[in-house]
Amino acid sequence: MPSYGRTLLQTLFAQRGMAAPEDVIRMSQVYNAPELCNYYCSHECPIGMKYVPSIEMTELPAIILETVASLNAVYPLTNRLIEISRDGKISEDEIPDFSNIQENLEKVSRAIEALQLWVEKEVPANQN
DSSP: OOSSOHHHHHHHHHHHSSOOHHHHHHHHHHTTOTHHHHHHHHHTOHHHHHHOOOOOOOOHHHHHHHHHHHHHHHGGGHHHHHHHHTTSOOOGGGHHHHHHHHHHHHHHHHHHHHHHHHHHHHSOGGGO
8 A cells, every 4th residue: 555554544534533635535546436535525525515416336337327317318308408598598487397407417417427436446547
């Protein structure tokens, strides 16, 4: 293990009570665990807690199925999204449809993030 080993990490946690962002980045590199950065951002960082979704690491087939399913759910909504947005405003009667589309787009985003984390973890750096 590199010099930034297990003992040093334990010491950091014991002294600080919480890891600094640079510690989390380094731990994610040392342990080949990019999901640590997502967890830190989505659970510990005040900005990330608001804007970064928590991503669950799963196996590739489940990630691909979720990605395809979420894309399939969005595709039929594209015409409605165009109708809603063409005037640059969202009227009161369009809000429910727009909210539904936004929720489906969030699912696509989370599926893509899960795939990116999987690739970062499983594909050697010189191949991705």
